[in-house]
Amino acid sequence: MSMTRDDNGCLVYVFSSLSEDFVDIFGEDFFYNEYSKMRQKRKIKSKNLEIDSNREEYAKMISSAKKTDREIKYLPDANLEPISINIFDDSVAFINYELEAFVIEIKNRELRNSYEKHFDMLWAIASE
Numbered sequence: 001m002s003m004t005r006d007d008n009g010c011l012v013y014v015f016s017s018l019s020e021d022f023v024d025i026f027g028e029d030f031f032y033n034e035y036s037k038m039r040q041k042r043k044i045k046s047k048n049l050e051i052d053s054n055r056e057e058y059a060k061m062i063s064s065a066k067k068t069d070r071e072i073k074y075l076p077d078a079n080l081e082p083i084s085i086n087i088f089d090d091s092v093a094f095i096n097y098e099l100e101a102f103v104i105e106i107k108n109r110e111l112r113n114s115y116e117k118h119f120d121m122l123w124a125i126a127s128e
Helices: 019-026 028-041 052-064 109-125
Strands: 010-015 044-051 070-075 084-088 091-096 102-107
Touching: 010 109, 019 028, 028 044, 044 052, 044 109, 052 070, 070 109, 084 109, 091 109
Parallel strands: 010 044, 044 070
Antiparallel strands: 010 084, 084 091, 091 102
């Protein structure tokens, strides 16, 4: 996934239900130290839609990062799939952290705009 940015950073929209899987695969040290520092240095911010059952995990993650790096809202567990969807630049990335991890990135402005509209609809009804 390309994450080159200018000095203004970027905003990534994330449909997620796997924060624990990400940490398990890459390790806590990488996630809570290197990854968070990289995001801060590159000024990468995110709006995350997460499942209710991951509230505690996200509370831990937020406490290790700058408070302004992430906005998080929650949906009932049944509303998000195990595949994470990241929306950024002109791309949509589908990420699976399960047994056979993979990333599929599609660079297409129309697809990106469509997914952002879906994200915005869910964001409006999600709880804080």
